[in-house]
Amino acid sequence: MSAGTPAARISQRISAIAESATLAVDAKAKALKAAGRPVIGFGAGEPDFPTPDYIVKAAIEAAAQPKYHRYSPAAGLPELKKAIADKTLRDSGYKVDPSQVLVTNGGKQAVYNTFATLVDPGDEVIIPTPFWTTYPEAIRLAGGVPVEVFAGPEQGYLVTIEQLEAAVTDKTKILLFVSPSNPTGAVYSPEQVAEIGKWAASKGLWVVTDEIYEHLTYDGVKFTSIATAAPELGDKVVILNGVAKTYAMTGWRVGWMIGPADVIKAATNLQSHATSNVSNIMQVAAAAALTGPLTAVDEMKVAFDRRRKAIVAGLNAIDGVECPTPTGAFYVYADVRGLLGKEFETSNGPVRPTTSAELATLILDEVEVAIVPGEAFGPSGYVRLSYALGDDDLAEGVRRIQEFLGKAK
Structure with missing residues (x-):
């Protein structure tokens, strides 16, 4: 200046x-x-x-317990982290240890933490488009470059391997993958998920997959987790999720990210300086949601x-x-x-x-x-x-x- x-x-x-x-x-x-x-x-x-009554009841009971009036580990309450690990195995067939889970203040903080942890200035992130509005902003905040790959209604809002291949450069580090999609409601078939995951692995890319709409599919369409469908990815996968959509808990603000131990440790360090732990009361409610029925x-x-x-x-x-x-x-x-x-x-x-x-x-x-x-x-x-x-x-x-x-x- x-x-x-x-x-x-x-x-x-x-x-x-x-x-x-x-x-x-x-x-x-x-x-x-x-x-x-x-x-x-x-x-x-x-x-x-x-929000279902049994979840609200769990929060009310937790609010009366002094142990939940104190600071708790920045990465999340042990009982919630275990519930998330168990739920991920149940719903996605993907086995993780609770130590691979970071509980966040809603899904948006999981998105921010992930890109802040993985992206260096100049790194490119491929974003199938149309995209949820927060993704590119979180990437830019980390110094990354969002690379849009547009799939229109003519192809069911689903990107192809050929489109992804055309978008890759020597600066590409991550593929963002979202199915079911916000904003389009599009869902990739199990075969498409596996193919895209295998392609990303062949390029040495990380895959960040947002699975928050996993339970909301129709017409017999099934959700498929890319972490399970493409084992070739190894540990270069980060799963984003939360309770907001499945359990009508948008205002409770509990999300999470799942990834390899070093990524979760680094993201936890970031969160320890940003917000520290998520509200204990909300975490107890989220644990009740995840361990309860899907009725x-x-x-x-x-x-x-x-x-x-x-x-x-x-x-x-x-x-x-x-x-x-x-x-x-x-x-x-x-x-x-x-x-x-x-x-x-x-x-x-x-x-x-x-x-x-x-x-x-x-x-x-x-x-x-x-x-x-x-x-x-x-x-x-x-x-x-x-x-x-x-x-x-x-x-x-x-x-x-x-x-x-x-x-x-």
Whole structure:
């Protein structure tokens, strides 16, 4: 900095981070609703169900125990780490020791910890696109370079080996792999998972796999963990997960990362300076969730499946919208390129949106329905809607969208 030049108030590193688009849309919708507006929000990936009673009861009981009023190990309570290891073997067929688990403040901290631990400045990370909005920001914070590989609806939002091969350079260190996917709901077949894992191993890459939607699949589609499907990867795998989606616990903030001992030790060192331990009460609740039955998620899936079919049918009834049927998570990712450039009558006169961001803003302003534009997840021309909201709101929200978009000229 030259003499007389004022120092920047905000560091370049943090100034370069974009706000979470999904949370921003959700916050705007909630603010409008609090102001008395009849806004319907399709933005946040948040089940509308309450957390199951037995989990809440475990938290209440834990809050009354003085031992949980104190600091605990930064890496997590031993009983939760064991529950995570047992659950991973049960659901993924992947055997890990509890010492390979780091409990984090939600899945986002697991994402941040992982890239901060593995990535050096200039390292490239391949990100199948559309991607969850936090991934590239966490990579950039670590000094890494996100390399987007886009798979459109024509290929079911699933990247191919050929696409991945074309993206590899001598700087590539990690492949990010997400199935079921947020934002598209796409799920890779067991054969595709194994093939991609074997390819990554042949390139000497790490694989970071986010498995938080593992229990949310439909139409007989099965979740497959790349850690199990591709043993060739050895110990160059980090699994990210959490209780938020499976057990309707988004606000409890408990996630985790699983990896080789040296990576977990380094990430634990980072967390010991950042946040230390996750709330003990929340950890006890998470342990209760993981050691309890999956009855609650099975019941939620019945509702999600019903809503999934309803929203896909409703959006596909709109001229200019093409919405593939997702087989996982609780999102639809609709192609709205057919609407861009068309004219819409608004309270301020005719408008011709040229991007999905402009279209999403128009829908919020005109019919008070909040959706997330494709720019948050990759290229423009798409919108993401969560169908984790209630049936009545979903039906009314789709009706409003149909009525407005149906008037396009």
